[in-house]
Amino acid sequence: MNDEREPWLEELLQGGEGKMTDKQARIIAAAADLFAEKGYASSSTSEIASRAGVAEGTIFRHYKTKKDLLLTIAKPAIIKLLAPFLLREFKDVLHARYGAYEEFLRAMATNRLQFISQNKRLFKVLLQELPFHPELQQQARETLMPLVLPQLLSVIRKFQDEGSLAPLPPLTVLRLTASGIMGYILAHLVAADQNADGWDETAELEATIAFLAKGLAP
Amino acid sequence: MNDEREPWLEELLQGGEGKMTDKQARIIAAAADLFAEKGYASSSTSEIASRAGVAEGTIFRHYKTKKDLLLTIAKPAIIKLLAPFLLREFKDVLHARYGAYEEFLRAMATNRLQFISQNKRLFKVLLQELPFHPELQQQARETLMPLVLPQLLSVIRKFQDEGSLAPLPPLTVLRLTASGIMGYILAHLVAADQNADGWDETAELEATIAFLAKGLAP
DNA sequence: AATAGAAGTGAGTAATCACTTTTTTTGAAG
DNA sequence: CTTCAAAAAAAGTGATTACTCACTTCTATT
Numbered sequence: 198m199n200d201e202r203e204p205w206l207e208e209l210l211q212g213g214e215g216k217m218t219d220k221q222a223r224i225i226a227a228a229a230d231l232f233a234e235k236g237y238a239s240s241s242t243s244e245i246a247s248r249a250g251v252a253e254g255t256i257f258r259h260y261k262t263k264k265d266l267l268l269t270i271a272k273p274a275i276i277k278l279l280a281p282f283l284l285r286e287f288k289d290v291l292h293a294r295y296g297a298y299e300e301f302l303r304a305m306a307t308n309r310l311q312f313i314s315q316n317k318r319l320f321k322v323l324l325q326e327l328p329f330h331p332e333l334q335q336q337a338r339e340t341l342m343p344l345v346l347p348q349l350l351s352v353i354r355k356f357q358d359e360g361s362l363a364p365l366p367p368l369t370v371l372r373l374t375a376s377g378i379m380g381y382i383l384a385h386l387v388a389a390d391q392n393a394d395g396w397d398e399t400a401e402l403e404a405t406i407a408f409l410a411k412g413l414a415p
Numbered sequence: 416m417n418d419e420r421e422p423w424l425e426e427l428l429q430g431g432e433g434k435m436t437d438k439q440a441r442i443i444a445a446a447a448d449l450f451a452e453k454g455y456a457s458s459s460t461s462e463i464a465s466r467a468g469v470a471e472g473t474i475f476r477h478y479k480t481k482k483d484l485l486l487t488i489a490k491p492a493i494i495k496l497l498a499p500f501l502l503r504e505f506k507d508v509l510h511a512r513y514g515a516y517e518e519f520l521r522a523m524a525t526n527r528l529q530f531i532s533q534n535k536r537l538f539k540v541l542l543q544e545l546p547f548h549p550e551l552q553q554q555a556r557e558t559l560m561p562l563v564l565p566q567l568l569s570v571i572r573k574f575q576d577e578g579s580l581a582p583l584p585p586l587t588v589l590r591l592t593a594s595g596i597m598g599y600i601l602a603h604l605v606a607a608d609q610n611a612d613g614w615d616e617t618a619e620l621e622a623t624i625a626f627l628a629k630g631l632a633p
Numbered sequence: 634a635a636t637a638g639a640a641g642t643g644a645g646t647a648a649t650c651a652c653t654t655t656t657t658t659t660g661a662a663g
Numbered sequence: 664c665t666t667c668a669a670a671a672a673a674a675g676t677g678a679t680t681a682c683t684c685a686c687t688t689c690t691a692t693t
Contacts, residue, residue: 220671236547238456242651252672257652325546328539329454368613369622372602373595380594395586404587412630436640460681470642475682477640 202226221259223249228266233318237267237326267326268333274319275337281308282345287352298356299410306378306402313382314389346371363413374409381405420444423496423534427488439477441467446484451536455485455544485544486551492537493554500530501563508570516574517628524596524620531600532607581631592627599623 202222217225227249231240242263246253260266295301313320327333353370356362362370381401388396424444428435435443445467449458460481464471478484504513504522513519531538545551571588574580580588599619606614 218670236454236456238454239547241649243649253651254653254673255671258670261652263651321546325543328543329457365622369619372598372619373623373626376594376598376601377591380590380597383594384590401587401590404583405591408591408630411632412626414629438641459679461679471681472643472683473641476642479682481681 220249220251220255224251224256224259225266225270229270229318229322232267232270232326233321237322237329264330267322267330270319271323271326271330271333272336274316274323275333275340277316278312278320278323279340279345281312282348287348297361297410298413299406301352301356302374302378302406302409303402306381306406309378310382310385310402314385317386317389320386360415363415365413370413373413377405377409421534421537423492423537426496427491438467438469438473442469442474442477442484443488447488447536447540450485450488450544451539455540455547482548485540485548488537489541489544489548489551490554492541493551494558496534496537498558498562500527501559502566505566505570509573515628516580516631517624519570519574520592520596520624520627521620524599524624527596528600528603528620532603535604578633581633583631588631591631595623595627 224245228240228245231245231248234240242256243253245266246256249256256266260269295304323333327337349371350367353362353367357364357367357370365373384396384401385398387393424440424447427443428440442463446458446463449463449466452458460474461471463484464474467474474484478487503526504519507513507522508519513522541551545555567589568585571580571585575582575585575588583591602614602619603616605611
């Protein structure tokens with residue numbers, strides 16, 4: 198149905214520790230595909246094998262357990278999803294590259310939306326399986342809490358100090374901003390899923406950004 | 416662990432067609448419990464039976480398949496609980512009981528939060544299983560789209576006509592409002608789950624309402 | 634008290650599960 | 664061509680799955 202490899206898979210093939218054979222890649226792709234479609238628990242290793250065009254035993258040569266498959270997929274996903282918050286944009290922000298919170302929001306929203314759109318299946322697996330796998334939750338917390346969160350809070354405080362952001366508790370600002378952007382991204386994905394009629398991509402993005410900026414103005 | 420019956424279950428026991436025996440109720444309660452905890456696919460009928468204190472065969476006397484069990488839980492939840500609940504304040508609104516969008520929001524948010532908190536497990540099951548069961552999706556669409564959505568939009572239009580709400584497309588206003596409230600509810604649930612330290616319930620609610628009102632002002 | 638039907642039981646079923654062990658294929662060095 | 668180890672495929676393994684069935688127990692009406 199959909200045979201294009203999503204960017205995250207390409208990266209996993211090259212970037213990961215050690216090389217991956219073609220069959221390993223097919224196994225991972227088939228697993229991610231099935232997990233997104235039917236969920237982890239309802240996807241059998243035999244079906245993964247047959248979809249990958251591989252014998253079932255081959256899966257267990259490379260991945261000790263079925264859960265290993267999930268973790269191989271999900272672990273880099275969490276990092277890739279959050280990575281940009283650790284990198285370029287933030288130094289730019291701290292060096293006053295963005296004039297107002299609104300500009301910063303626009304940059305972040307478009308950046309993350311693009312990533313998520315390009316890696317829809319991966320994102321779906323992550324969202325669906327996170328509630329059931331404590332290892333994944335811990336992994337998410339461990340990268341989010343010490344690495345991402347302080348950066349985000351310091352950016353918020355900077356805009357507050359400059360007087361371009363309401364003097365609410367930074368965590369509250371973060372929650373309000375995040376829910377606005379997540380709402381946009383979810384609507385985008387749902388609209389894309391059922392090739393919706395009334396969804397004007399750029400207009401909705403602009404409305405969302407403007408709404409956030411106005412709601413969080415000092 | 417948690418033996419209190421949630422309100423939705425009580426309603427199912429009495430309101431449904433035909434009476435339910437005590438064991439049927441225990442089966443439903445155990446199933447909802449397990450589904451919320453481990454997900455539908457990972458919950459075995461044998462475990463449901465043992466948690467309900469019932470022989471496994473008893474389950475299948477009343478519910479033809481395991482999926483029947485899920486639908487028995489989820490279908491009335493959508494029809495009898497979700498839809499009326501979403502519509503609760505609407506008559507008040509159309510009779511000008513609320514002066515401004517802000518007041519309306521406050522009423523919606525507080526009692527919606529209460530409802531969801533009281534029926535946490537039901538909501539968890541619904542949210543988690545919706546992506547995998549087309550019957551449920553269809554059910555939700557058929558109930559919510561024609562019943563709830565027009566009402567919501569007409570309320571939004573009314574406030575827009577009165578000049579107390581930004582003249583954005585009503586669906587956009589709905590999305591922005593919903594994501595703000597959902598963000599608050601999710602934060603509330605997460606905070607409740609890990610009895611969080613820095614979560615000031617009323618302050619967060621007020622901040623959220625004020626944020627929405629300000630962001631959506633004309 | 635007798636009877637009928639609904640409710641409940643638990644051993645049993647074939648199928649499927651994640652995973653293991655054995656056999657075959659492959660591909661490059663000698 | 665032979666050799667041989669790694670990789671893949673094939674053929675298992677016991678455990679668990681959703682579900683059935685012959686049967687017993689409860690309950691309500693006469």
